[in-house]
Amino acid sequence: METSDAAEPPAGVAVTAAPGVAFNYRYAFSLPAPKVAAAQETHAAACEKLGVARCRITGMRYRLTGENAVEAMLAFKLDPTLARAFGKDGIAAIQQAEGRLVDAEITGTDAGAEIARLTDERARARDELARIDRELARTNLSASERAELQRQRADLVAQIGQVQSASGAQRESLANTPMTFDYRSGPAVRGFDASAPLSSALDLLAGSAQATLAFVLGALAILAPPGLVLGLGLLLWRWLRPRFRRTTSVPATSD
Known part of the structure; x- marks a missing residue:
């Protein structure tokens, strides 16, 4: 039976466990391209709900990098006592959007x-x-x-x-803990995933078929025009060749 992609989110660090340490949180998520903007909006709304005294949005980016590829970022400054819970809620929102956490980094400075x-x-x-x-x-x-x-x-x-x-x-x-959410479209890891072999195999098959189709279409786009010109040339030559032969094979008249 296939297991869920959702792993247990990192707990984060409570400020009471490390007094005097200034933390910096960074999370990276992978989720379907059409859901990146909605997930980004969900996280922004969660920050706005806390109020500017406890959460401020300090940066945002949304970039379409391909036909179905998206990269995005959202940066916050949070009340340190809320950072741990805000990060866990952010991960939960991604999992509800059929995405997953692919990287988490929490660094600290002994301020x-x-x-x-x-x-x-x-x-x-x-x-x-x-x-x-x-x-x-x-x-x-x-x-x-x-x-x-x-x-x-x-x-x-x-x-x-x-x-x-x-x-x-x-x-x-x-007084203010930085937190950054990075988003990218697509699965977390291309290829085989031992925790979900069926979905990983299907994903690999779909990716391979897409690449093959793209190659075939590209080859047709490159080769079709020259091939068409060559084919028309051959047809024209086959049509003209008999007439050319008849013209050159007319016997000369004797005096």
Whole structure:
């Protein structure tokens, strides 16, 4: 008996299991070409239903790459506490559309540790800035010493700004989880699938027949016009040849 194509979806990672880690989710789906747009719309509607505070669509692509071939993408920014459930619901929607999950990748960055490092770096820079300000308050500094301290102070102010920007980016990654859905038309894997041998064999047969028919039609499109011209030429030659012979075989009259 044939088994179902639907595999158990990946569980994802709960934020409570990895505090301070910023995750990035990416899923790839394969489904029939006519259903790609509807699946993409279903996922977009699910995000909109959550509201912009918890889910935002950050990118979308739909591209027809062939007569019956489609590639599409949908990108989100999600509340981290909802990412795991949103991914599982997204997979379920694909399975209902007769598609399947073909790839899942969840990567994480230890944003908490990076924020702590940046916090320490900013504290050291601020301590050094306070020391330089105390030096600049002295009245017995030479012009060269004052110029050097002012240069160091400007460097520290720029460093503190860069650290604050980097820390803000890390906090943003913890507050919003990126998730990308990639769609492509067709079966997940061409060829034989041990979990569903009958459907895989039929799919292989259909693909082979389609390729053969395309080859035959292509050959006809290339060879038919020259063949037609050659055939017409032969018919014309067969029609003219007897007349040409009669003309050349008329005996010469004697004097």
